[in-house]
Amino acid sequence: MGTGVDKAFLSLGSKPIVAWSLLAFEACADVDRIILVVKNKEQALAAKSVGQMFGISKLRDITPGGGKRQDSVMCGMAKVDPETRLIVVHDAARPCVTPELISETLRCAKRNGCGVAACRIWDTVKHVERGTTVDHTLDRTKLWAVQTPQAFSADLLKRAYKAVFEQKATVTDEAGAVELIGEPVRLVEWTRPNIKITTVEDMPLAAVAMKLN
Numbered sequence: 019m020g021t022g023v024d025k026a027f028l029s030l031g032s033k034p035i036v037a038w039s040l041l042a043f044e045a046c047a048d049v050d051r052i053i054l055v056v057k058n059k060e061q062a063l064a065a066k067s068v069g070q071m072f073g074i075s076k077l078r079d080i081t082p083g084g085g086k087r088q089d090s091v092m093c094g095m096a097k098v099d100p101e102t103r104l105i106v107v108h109d110a111a112r113p114c115v116t117p118e119l120i121s122e123t124l125r126c127a128k129r130n131g132c133g134v135a136a137c138r139i140w141d142t143v144k145h146v147e148r149g150t151t152v153d154h155t156l157d158r159t160k161l162w163a164v165q166t167p168q169a170f171s172a173d174l175l176k177r178a179y180k181a182v183f184e185q186k187a188t189v190t191d192e193a194g195a196v197e198l199i200g201e202p203v204r205l206v207e208w209t210r211p212n213i214k215i216t217t218v219e220d221m222p223l224a225a226v227a228m229k230l231n
Contacts, residue, residue, distance in 0.1 A: 024057060025215060026110040027064055031225055033072070035215060036065065038113035038228070040074045046117035048124045049106070052076045055083040055094040088189055092179050098172065104128060106169040107192050111215045114227050120167050122206050127169035134193050135165040135212065136205040162205060165212050168192045174201060 026036040033041075036054075043049050054077060056065050062080045069077040079097045083090025091107055098105060104127050108115060119135055126133025139161040147153040170178075170192060178195035181187070189195045193203045211227030213220060 024061060026056075027061070027068075028221070030113055030215075030221060031228070034068055035113050036110040037068050037072050039108055039110050039115055040069065040077065041072060042115045042117055043108070043120060044072075044074050044076050046120040048121045049076060051078045051099070051102075053078060053094045053097045054080045055090045056080060058082050086188065087191070088179065088182055088195065091192065092183070095176065095179065102172050104169060105172050105175050106167045108167040109214060112166055112212055113215065113224055114210075114212050115167060116210070119206075119208055119210075119212070120169075122208070123167045123169035126204055126206050127171060130204045131174050131201065132168070132170045132193070132196060132204050133206045134168045134203055135208050136162045137165065137208055137212070139163050164191060164193055164205070165208070165214070166191070170196065 027034045029035075030038065040052065040054070043052050052074065054065050054069070056062050059082055062082060065080050068074075069080075081093055081097055083093045094107075095105065104124055106120060106124055106127070108120075123133035123135055139158050141158070143156045143158055143161060144152045145154050145156055168191060174196060175192060178192070178199050178201070181199045182189055182195050185198070187198055189198065196203055213224045213227050215221060215224050
């Protein structure tokens with residue numbers, strides 16, 4: 019982002035980016051507890067203040083993460099109560115998440131073991147082997163963009179990340195970990211805006227998208 023501040027704590031409208039996701043999970047009747055994974059101990063203090071400021075009563079723990087997404091998810095899972103049956107993972111960088119989408123992924127996970135938010139890709143997608151020369155065009159009718167939240171049975175997600183650790187594999191999301199152990203991943207189609215804030219230019223787009231949700 020080039021701001022010198024972790025993007026999760028930048029202001030989006032009247033709230034820090036992370037607060038929008040926390041409020042969505044707080045409002046979701048299907049969520050019992052929230053564990054927030056942050057970069058370091060200093061951010062944990064800032065996150066605690068955000069939780070108190072916006073009345074996030076379900077926030078049970080704030081813990082530092084790791085160098086990779088998979089490390090941070092495993093740090094969060096280590097704080098999960100043993101009796102937990104379903105786990106849903108979400109990027110704070112997606113502030114447009116709604117309680118309805120969270121519930122949809124959890125319902126799918128309850129039925130099928132997992133439920134991953136996703137949308138169909140409508141653009142033509144080119145495969146480039148190297149440089150900027152197109153190698154071939156992919157069949158977009160079979161392509162989906164995977165998002166978060168991603169919900170799973172606790173047992174399935176724990177088995178998946180155990181395999182990631184043992185195989186020293188790198189995955190970019192929880193669905194990839196589940197694919198690693200050969201289990202099917204079920205997508206939950208979501209057509210409403212669910213933008214991931216990656217660059218400064220994404221901020222105004224997210225602000226507009228949140229008005230549409």
